[in-house]
Amino acid sequence: MIDEALAAKTISTALETGGDFAEVFVEDKRSSSAVLDDGKIEELTSGRDRGAGIRVVVGDTTGFAHTADLSESGLAEAARAAASAARGGGGGTNEVELTRQDAPRPSEIAVYPSDVPKVTKVELLKKADEAAREVGAAISQVSARYGDSRRQILVANSNGLLASDDQVKTLFSVGCVAMGDTGMQTGRESVGHTIGFELFDQYDVAEIARKAANRAITKLDAVAAPSGSMPVVVGPGGGGVLFHEACGHGLEADLVAKSASVFAGRKGEKVATDLVTLIDDGTMSAEWGAFAIDDEGRPAQANTLIEEGVLTDYMWDHLRAVKEGRPSSGNGRRQSYQHLPMVRMTNTYIANGPDKPEDIIAATEKGVYVAQLGGGQVNTTTGDFVFGMLEAYLIEDGKITSPLREGNLIGNGPEVLTRIDMLGDDFAMGSPGTCGKDGQGVPVGDGTPTLRVTALTVGGTAA
Amino acid sequence: MTELLDLADRVLALAQDGEQLEVVAVKGTDTEIRVYEGDIESLTSSESQGVGIRVIADQRQGFAYCGSLDFDVLTETLTEARDNASFGTEDEFLGLAEPDGVKPVELDLFRDVNAVETTAKIDLALELEKAAKARDPRISIVESADYYDGFGESAFATTAGIRSTTKESTAYVSVSVIANEGDDTQDGFGYAIGRELSELDIDKAAADAAKRATQLLGAKQAPSERLTVVLDPYVAAQFTGIIAGTLSGERVLKGRSPFADRLGEMVADTKITLVDDPTDPRALTASATDGEGLATRRNLLIDAGELKSFVHNSYTARRAGTASTGSAVRGGFKSTPGVGTRAVSIQPGEISREDLIAGIDNGLLVTSVSGLHSGVNPTSGDFSTGASGLRIRNGELAEPIREVTIASTLQRMMLDVMAIADDTEWLPMSATGVTMSIADVTMSGS
Numbered sequence: 001m002i003d004e005a006l007a008a009k010t011i012s013t014a015l016e017t018g019g020d021f022a023e024v025f026v027e028d029k030r031s032s033s034a035v036l037d038d039g040k041i042e043e044l045t046s047g048r049d050r051g052a053g054i055r056v057v058v059g060d061t062t063g064f065a066h067t068a069d070l071s072e073s074g075l076a077e078a079a080r081a082a083a084s085a086a087r088g089g090g091g092g093t094n095e096v097e098l099t100r101q102d103a104p105r106p107s108e109i110a111v112y113p114s115d116v117p118k119v120t121k122v123e124l125l126k127k128a129d130e131a132a133r134e135v136g137a138a139i140s141q142v143s144a145r146y147g148d149s150r151r152q153i154l155v156a157n158s159n160g161l162l163a164s165d166d167q168v169k170t171l172f173s174v175g176c177v178a179m180g181d182t183g184m185q186t187g188r189e190s191v192g193h194t195i196g197f198e199l200f201d202q203y204d205v206a207e208i209a210r211k212a213a214n215r216a217i218t219k220l221d222a223v224a225a226p227s228g229s230m231p232v233v234v235g236p237g238g239g240g241v242l243f244h245e246a247c248g249h250g251l252e253a254d255l256v257a258k259s260a261s262v263f264a265g266r267k268g269e270k271v272a273t274d275l276v277t278l279i280d281d282g283t284m285s286a287e288w289g290a291f292a293i294d295d296e297g298r299p300a301q302a303n304t305l306i307e308e309g310v311l312t313d314y315m316w317d318h319l320r321a322v323k324e325g326r327p328s329s330g331n332g333r334r335q336s337y338q339h340l341p342m343v344r345m346t347n348t349y350i351a352n353g354p355d356k357p358e359d360i361i362a363a364t365e366k367g368v369y370v371a372q373l374g375g376g377q378v379n380t381t382t383g384d385f386v387f388g389m390l391e392a393y394l395i396e397d398g399k400i401t402s403p404l405r406e407g408n409l410i411g412n413g414p415e416v417l418t419r420i421d422m423l424g425d426d427f428a429m430g431s432p433g434t435c436g437k438d439g440q441g442v443p444v445g446d447g448t449p450t451l452r453v454t455a456l457t458v459g460g461t462a463a
Numbered sequence: 464m465t466e467l468l469d470l471a472d473r474v475l476a477l478a479q480d481g482e483q484l485e486v487v488a489v490k491g492t493d494t495e496i497r498v499y500e501g502d503i504e505s506l507t508s509s510e511s512q513g514v515g516i517r518v519i520a521d522q523r524q525g526f527a528y529c530g531s532l533d534f535d536v537l538t539e540t541l542t543e544a545r546d547n548a549s550f551g552t553e554d555e556f557l558g559l560a561e562p563d564g565v566k567p568v569e570l571d572l573f574r575d576v577n578a579v580e581t582t583a584k585i586d587l588a589l590e591l592e593k594a595a596k597a598r599d600p601r602i603s604i605v606e607s608a609d610y611y612d613g614f615g616e617s618a619f620a621t622t623a624g625i626r627s628t629t630k631e632s633t634a635y636v637s638v639s640v641i642a643n644e645g646d647d648t649q650d651g652f653g654y655a656i657g658r659e660l661s662e663l664d665i666d667k668a669a670a671d672a673a674k675r676a677t678q679l680l681g682a683k684q685a686p687s688e689r690l691t692v693v694l695d696p697y698v699a700a701q702f703t704g705i706i707a708g709t710l711s712g713e714r715v716l717k718g719r720s721p722f723a724d725r726l727g728e729m730v731a732d733t734k735i736t737l738v739d740d741p742t743d744p745r746a747l748t749a750s751a752t753d754g755e756g757l758a759t760r761r762n763l764l765i766d767a768g769e770l771k772s773f774v775h776n777s778y779t780a781r782r783a784g785t786a787s788t789g790s791a792v793r794g795g796f797k798s799t800p801g802v803g804t805r806a807v808s809i810q811p812g813e814i815s816r817e818d819l820i821a822g823i824d825n826g827l828l829v830t831s832v833s834g835l836h837s838g839v840n841p842t843s844g845d846f847s848t849g850a851s852g853l854r855i856r857n858g859e860l861a862e863p864i865r866e867v868t869i870a871s872t873l874q875r876m877m878l879d880v881m882a883i884a885d886d887t888e889w890l891p892m893s894a895t896g897v898t899m900s901i902a903d904v905t906m907s908g909s
Contacts, residue, residue, distance in 0.1 A: 184842050
C-alpha cells in the first residue's frame with residue numbers, strides 16, 4: 001500500500017487545477033483458487049491485482065483514472081489524468097490533512113488462507129468429490145471449487161479521511177450432475193464467508209457435497225414446473241434474492257435520483273405488508289457482503305430500508321449523499337481500483353416474522369415451494385423481476401410433494417411486497433452471491449425466514 | 464507490441480527442462496464517458512495491463528496471473544504457477560497447442576481511437592443524449608448516454624513455438640431512456656458499435672432506445688397459453704449463444720451437454736445451420752488466433768439440422784481423439800484457455816421479418832428477455848426466461864405484453880423452429896441475431 005504522506009500528496013496533485021473533491025483508492029488483492037472437475041484437480045490459480053483509482057469531482061462531473069503503478073510519479077500521473085478528465089478550472093493548491101478513521105472489522109480472521117498449505121486445500125476438493133459420488137450411482141459428474149481472497153484497501157480523500165480495511169473471504173462450492181432415464185439434472189451448493197480458512201471448522205465439505213448431489217438426484221424425478229400465477233412459499237435463506245431483486249436495487253439512491261426506480265419519491269409510504277422489515281447490513285459478522293469500511297472509506301452500517309411495511313430510507317454513496325446534504329449510508333462500493341464506486345447493497349435481509357414454517361406450508365392448498373433460489377434480475381424502472389428456482393417442489397393440499405424442473409419465477413417488485421402474507425420465525429442467510437450492476441460485480445449476502453407470496457407467476461411448461 | 468512479445472519471450476527463456484510454458488501479455492487503454500442532462504457525469508481514462516502464465520510439467524498444469532508488466536513480478540508469477548502445477552492431477556492429455564500449419568487470416572481490427580480528441584467523444588455522447596430525448600415526446604428521461612472506446616494489444620508465446628500478436632480497437636455508444644404515458648413507465652436501450660468513432664450511427668442508437676421504451680408502454684401481463692414465439696434478433700442471438708455453449712467439447716467430454724453422443728443426428732429443424740466463424744471481420748468478436756495461439760477457422764456445427772461437430776481446444780481435442788478446431792477461448796489474461804465458440808451465427812433464411820410475422824395467427828414477438836442466467840440450464844436443457852414484447856394476432860403486431868415467462872427445453876426449441884428471416888444483425892456479443900419463430904412455447908402469465 002502507500003503511506004499517508006504519499007496519499008496526501010496525491011490528493012493535492014489531483015486538486016492542483018481545482019475541484020470540489022478528490023479521492024485516492026488503493027487496492028492490493030491476492031486471490032487463489034483450486035478447481036476439481038471430472039475427478040481431477042484441474043488447476044490451481046493464483047492472482048494478484050494491485051493499483052490505485054483516483055477520482056476528482058468538479059461540480060457534477062467526476063473524472064477518474066486508475067493505474068497499476070503505485071510510485072509517486074505513477075500516482076501523480078493518474079491524479080492529473082483524473083483532474084483533466086474532470087476539467088477542473090481555477091487552480092491553486094489544496095493542502096490536505098488526513099485523519100485516520102478506521103472502523104472495526106465485522107469479524108476477526110483466525111487463519112489466513114495464505115498460511116494454509118495448498119495441499120490442504122486440494123484435499124478438501126478430493127474429499128468433496130468422493131462424498132458426492134458416494135451419494136449414489138446416478139451422480140455422473142462432480143465439480144468442486146475452493147477460492148480465497150485477501151483484499152487490502154486504503155482510502156484517502158480531500159475531506160481529510162484516511163481509512164483502510166483488510167477483507168478476507170473464503171468460498172467453497174460443489175456442482176453435481178445426475179444422470180437418469182429422463183436426462184441429466186444438476187445440483188449445487190456453496191458456502192462463503194468473510195473469514196479465513198476457519199470456514200472449514202464450521203462447514204464439512206463432505207456435507208456441502210452431499211447437499212449438491214442430493215439436489216441433482218432429487219430432480220431426476222422432477223416434473224415440469226407449473227405455468228401461471230399461484231402462491232409461492234420460499235424456504236429460509238432462499239428468499240433473500242427475491243428481496244434483492246424485488247426492491248433492493250430499486251432502493252439504491254443513484255437509480256432513485258434519476259427516477260429510474262419504481263420506488264422513487266415513495267419514502268414514508270407504505271410499500272409492503274406490515275410483516276416486512278428490510279435491512280441492509282454491511283456490519284453483519286462474517287457474512288459474504290460484510291466489511292469494515294466501504295470502498296469510499298465510510299464505516300459499514302446497518303440500514304433499515306423498510307420498517308413494518310413503510311419505506312424508511314434509500315441506500316447512499318458519497319456523491320449521492322452530498323447532493324442531498326446527508327451522510328453516506330456506507331453503501332459506496334466498487335469491483336476493483338479500476339472502477340468508480342456506486343450505490344450497492346451489502347447483506348440484505350428480512351427480519352423474522354410470527355409464523356411457524358410448517359404452518360405456512362400447511363396453509364397453502366396449491367402452490368410452489370422454493371427451497372433454493374438461483375440468481376435473479378430486475379428492471380428497476382418497471383419493477384419487473386425474475387429469479388430462478390434451483391430446487392423447488394409442488395405444494396398440494398398443504399404438503400410438499402413432487403420435485404420440479406428448473407425455471408424462472410417472474411413478478412413485479414412493488415406488487416410482490418404487498419402480497420407477502422405469511423412470514424416465518426426461522427431466519428437464515430442464503431448462499432454467497434455476486435451482484436452485478438453496470439458491469440461491476442461485488443460480493444453480497446442475503447437472508448430471509450420462510451415466507452409466502454400470495455401470487456407469483458411460475459414460468460414452467462405444465463398446465 | 465514488440466515490447467509485449469519481448470516480455471513474453473523473456474519469461475519463456477526461464478523455462479526449465481521438460482517444462483511447457485505459455486505466456487499471454489496484454490495492455491490497453493480505455494476511455495469511458497457518461498453524460499447526464501447536458502453535462503459530463505463521469506469521464507474515465509485508463510491504462511491497464513496484465514500477464515497470465517500457464518505451466519505444464521510432468522503432465523500437471525498450474526496457472527498464475529498478475530496485473531503488472533514488471534519483470535520481477537512476472538518471475539514471481541512464474542514461480543507461483545510452477546508451484547500450483549505441482550498440485551494438479553496428472554493428465555496425459557494436458558499440453559500446449561502444437562502448431563498445426565493453419566495460417567491465421569489477416570484481420571484489420573485496429574483504428575487509432577486515441578488519436579481522436581476527448582472533446583469529440585464527449586460531444587458524441589451529448590449528441591446521443593439529445594437525439595434520444597428528441598426522438599419521442601413520451602421520453603421523459605435519458606437515464607444515461609455513454610461513449611466508450613478501448614484499444615488493446617496482446618502478445619502470446621509458448622515453448623511449443625507459437626508466437627502471435629493482436630491489436631484491436633472498439634468504440635461504442637449506448638443510451639438508456641425512460642418513457643412515460645399515463646401511469647406507465649417503460650425503459651429501453653440503444654447502442655451503436657464499431658472499431659472507431661466515425662462508424663457509430665447515433666440516430667439508430669437513439670431510435671432503437673426510443674422504440675424499445677415506447678413500444679412497451681401500456682404493457683400488461685397476459686394469460687398463460689402455448690403459442691408461437693418470434694425472437695427479435697437481439698433475443699435470438701442470446702438463444703444462439705446458449706445453444707452454441709452446449710456444443711463445447713469440454714461440456715461434451717465431461718457429460719454436461721444434452722447433445723453429447725448425438726453427432727450425426729438430427730438435433731434441429733432442417734432450417735437450422737449453425738456456423739462459428741471468428742475469421743469473419745464483420746463479427747466484433749473476430750480474431751485471427753484462438754486462446755492457444757492457433758489460427759481460428761470457420762466451423763460448421765449444425766448443417767440443416769444435423770449435428771456435425773463440437774468445438775475443441777487442444778486439450779479436449781486430444782481427449783476426444785480429434786484435432787483442435789481453433790476454439791480455445793480465454794477471459795483475458797486471468798484464466799487458462801477454455802473452449803467455446805467466438806462468432807456463431809444461425810444462417811439467415813429467405814423471408815423477410817415482416818413476412819415471417821405475417822404468417823403467424825397467434826404469437827408473441829419477444830423483444831426482451833431477462834434471467835437467462837438463472838432460468839436456463841445448459842446441462843438439462845430446461846429453458847425458462849422472463850419476457851416482454853408484443854402480441855401477434857392474425858399476422859399483425861398487437862398489444863404490448865410484460866411480466867410473462869416463456870418456457871420449453873433447448874432440445875425441443877431447436878426442433879420446433881418454424882422460420883428464420885433474412886435480417887441477420889451483427890451484435891456486440893459472440894453471436895449474431897436473426898428474427899426466428901419457434902412453435903409451441905409455453906407463455907406463463909396471469
